[in-house]
Amino acid sequence: MTQTGIPFVFMRGGTSRGPYFNRADLPQDRETLAEVLIAAVGSGHATNIDGIGGGVAVTTKVAMLSPSDDDGADVDYFFAQVSVEDRLVDFKPTCGNILSGVGPAAIEMGLVTPTGDETEVKIRAVNTGAKVLARVQTPGYAVRYDGDASIAGVPGTAAPIALNFMGVVGSSTGAFLPTGNLRDTFDGIEVTCMDVAMPMVIARAADFGLSGYETVQELDDNRDFFARMEAVRQQAGAAMGMGDVLQSVTPKFGLLAPARDGGTIATRYFMPWTTHPSMAVTGSQCLASCALTPGTVADGLLERPTTGPANVVLEHASGTIEVLVDFEMKPQFTLNSAGLLRTARKLADGMIYVPAAVWKGH
DSSP states (O other): OOEEEEEEEEEEETTEEEEEEEGGGSOSSHHHHHHHHHHHHTTTSTTOTTSSOOSSGGGSEEEEEEEOOSTTOSEEEEEEEEOSSSOOEEOSOOOHHHHTTHHHHHHHTTSSOOOSSEEEEEEEETTTOOEEEEEEEOGGGSOOOOOSBOOTTSOSOBOOEEEEEESOBTTTTSSSSTTSOSOEEETTEEEEEEEESEEEEEEEGGGGTOOSOOOHHHHHHOHHHHHHHHHHHHHHHHHTTOOOOTTOOOSEEEEEEOOSSSSSEEEEEEOSSSBOSSOOHHHHHHHHHHHHSTTSTTTTSSOOOSSSSEEEEEEETTEEEEEEEEEEESSSEEEEEEEEEEOEEEEEEEEEEEETTTOOOO
């Protein structure tokens, strides 16, 4: 046998896409696991021609699911970000868009049993420890994928999946403000370093000489900006207690500008070496929290609500995303939970094959 077959479900989750595996079907040691995921996705070539990745970071993501031993969760969600070209796998971050497909995938895999027309799936994000409640439509005890919900960055409509995130403050660094400051300055750029669902470094677009309304292509073509941003990100990562982040996708980077299309604030999100085509679910929670927190780099860019819950509409490169933020001012900003509406769709299932030289299987 020259190849090893591994069962998988191929899902679009939010504005991302990738294989969803049962963790039990994969190698347990991280080094071999990383090689299996690299082979499955086809990392190492710009088009991922020898795997099922799509040549961009939002299509080289992997979800691994297992029954949870946590009394407050049904399923554990272990995430991996596989690089497009560099044959790297980062197990540190999580992904809220891929998480959108965890509820449906867990039901499809038989890890969760539908309970009626709607099934609540309690998810523990293993990478960060965050707890998420997903509400999945399951009429006739089967996942429904068609529906009327639409999200920016995905054509058409689908069944809504409601996500409620809890315990996301300091999920990676242990602190809401990992540096202890509302603002820091690196290389002359003022930033807010914040950890809500995703550790981020957030700056004003104007401080980089940008409007904040640039297209994805315009930003990706601006390599001078990326060089400046990466220098700031690496210094900020060290100040956040994250060590050397040169080869890590975290902390992510975000830019803010005044809204111009009726939203709360305009945003751009970076992954971090390319511009996100829309907005990450985890990043949206951090950016919304930054927007609501007095004293951050968001000051002066929006009319800030003073009582929660508040619906924060983030304008991004493909449209908008709404984050319902339950917060208090006592007297500082305190986040209780954040909710979003996403969609997902099962694209394929079956076996994915990796060379036996990479892994011979269990």
